[in-house]
Amino acid sequence: MKIQSDIQRKIKLNSSSHTKVGVMLSLLFMGLGQLYHKQIVKGFLFITLEIYLIVFWTLPFRWAMWGLTTLGDTPLTRKGFDVVQGDHSIFLMIEGIIFLILFLLFVWLYYLNILDAYKVGKLRDQGIDANSFKQTALYVWEKGFPYLLLTPSILFTAFLTILPLLFGALIAFTNYSGPNHLPPKSLVNWVGIQTFTDLFQLSMWSHTFYGVFSWTVIWAILSTVTTFFLGLFFAILINRKGIRFKKL
Incomplete structure (x- = not known):
């Protein structure tokens, strides 16, 4: 009986680590926690998404953040009869705000990835097997259908309401004014x-x-x-x- 209880205790201690390991792996990289929980398709979808964002969106994001923080450093110039276009401070600000909103949406998705690994780990700690991809898709369709319908509204709100509000608030902290600080002829600077x-x-x-x-x-x-x-x-x-x- 003692040996049997020791074995059960060891099994319980080993199983109680599912939540912790899943959360740590999902925190390290999206989808790793799902792979650990044997949710292969979901895990590869998360991993593919993060790899895509890192490969194709890292440089545009860095450029956008540079534009948002500096508002450009090259004004419009003339060389003879030719006009050499410089940085457009307002366009740089808008592009920076767009990428900032996208980054916040990515952080929210990253949080959902960690939360999903935590919930599945809790179920495994209780001896319940993780759902398959088909079961997960069916659950999302049945329980998360209202959220799927609200997704376009969330995106429209982010870019048609929050974006103009942020732009209107941030422009107040610049020297955007005429006639000396109107792009593209001149640059706009942050003045606090x-x-x-x-x-x-x-x-x-x-x-x-x-x-x-x-x-x-x-x-x-x-x-x-x-x-x-x-x-x-x-x-x-x-x-x-x-x-x-x-x-x-």
Whole structure:
């Protein structure tokens, strides 16, 4: 009996490492944890995706991050009658933001890869075999169908909503202005909070800025109070017993 219990304890200790090993391998490289869990097709899909991104997207990503951080270093020049195109700071900023969003989506996918290896490892620790690729695809189709339908909306939101918002926010920290800092004729540079400092200090702009800022804050507070709290008040009032003329 003692030998049998020792064997069962050793088996349990060995099996309890499935979660840890799967997570560490998936953290090291996408898909390795899935291969360890004997999910061959899923593992090779993750591995192929990461290899593709490393091989074909590393240099474009580095170029995009260089453009986002520097906004270019070569302005437009003229040599006689010829115009030599330089770096377009605004295009570099937009390209950098696009690659930054794509990188965040890749980080999210990497997290899902680790999370998947963790969940499968937990099942193996409990003595449950990992799903085959067919079972996984069927599960995703049945349980994850709403997420599949939302994927286009997530992508459209990322590039049609988040991208313009980030661009509008970042452009405020540059010296983008006419006539001296308008691409492609001239480069645009990062100036930090200097633009906001000028808005507060310059008398010709500060009064307008304070007025717009104050009205924006007041409008945000009033619109929130009237739409949310007033609606909540009426909802509570209507649901109270004894209130007459509820339809009205």
